[in-house]
Amino acid sequence: MRDAITSLIGTYDVAGRYFDRNAIDSLKSYFETGTARIQAAAAINTNAAVIVKRSGSKLFEDLPELIRPGGNAYTTRRYAACLRDMDYYLRYATYALVAGNMNVLDERVLQGLRETYNSLGVPIGPTVQGIQIMKDIVKQEVAAAGVADTTFVDEPFDYMTRELSEQDI
Numbered sequence: 001m002r003d004a005i006t007s008l009i010g011t012y013d014v015a016g017r018y019f020d021r022n023a024i025d026s027l028k029s030y031f032e033t034g035t036a037r038i039q040a041a042a043a044i045n046t047n048a049a050v051i052v053k054r055s056g057s058k059l060f061e062d063l064p065e066l067i068r069p070g071g072n073a074y075t076t077r078r079y080a081a082c083l084r085d086m087d088y089y090l091r092y093a094t095y096a097l098v099a100g101n102m103n104v105l106d107e108r109v110l111q112g113l114r115e116t117y118n119s120l121g122v123p124i125g126p127t128v129q130g131i132q133i134m135k136d137i138v139k140q141e142v143a144a145a146g147v148a149d150t151t152f153v154d155e156p157f158d159y160m161t162r163e164l165s166e167q168d169i
């Protein structure tokens, strides 16, 4: 699992080089955004259960067929599995935000996920929609916690969306 620092060191070490201007700039930006990333993590931790619940409710409101007979989240067990997945996405997005690097998402969340979903008939489009709904709710919470620019919060959610949506050719 890598974070912003270890991944930078890895890159420069492979080349046997000292940090150059680019490296210093990205280190600067990592440390400058540190407080905001930690504030975001704190806001998410405090509100995680509510964020998951609200994201699920909004998703099922937008796509009610998911929880009707024949829908993938129909039955209590599958409804709960869906919300549990949303909770995974939120928790790992928080780790990625703190790490300043998306590698944890590849290693712990996305590897083999599309195949699992396809084999269980879990629809990718609605899952992606759920992740995007959650992103918006998280950004509201982070803004409410006093973080002025919440743009950086997009990255892990957009990353998961992109990786999940990508089609094998």
Ligand SMILES: CCC1=C(C)/C(=C/C2=NC(=C\c3[nH]c(/C=C4\NC(=O)[C@H](C)[C@H]4CC)c(C)c3CCC(=O)O)/C(CCC(=O)O)=C2C)NC1=O
Residues within 6 Å of the ligand: 066, 071, 072, 073, 078, 079, 081, 082, 083, 085, 086, 088, 089, 108, 109, 113, 116, 120, 122, 123, 126, 127, 130
């Ligand atoms: C930490 C990394 C990690 C992830 C991401 C993960 C996902 C994951 N979601 C699963 C199932 C599932 N995932 C969903 C999710 C949904 N169905 C919908 O209609 C919605 C669109 C969506 C919720 C947004 C459902 C309903 C199941 C159960 C499917 C079934 O068993 O028929 C399964 C199959 C095994 C199980 O049921 O536990 C896995 C592995 N597991 C992991 O360990």
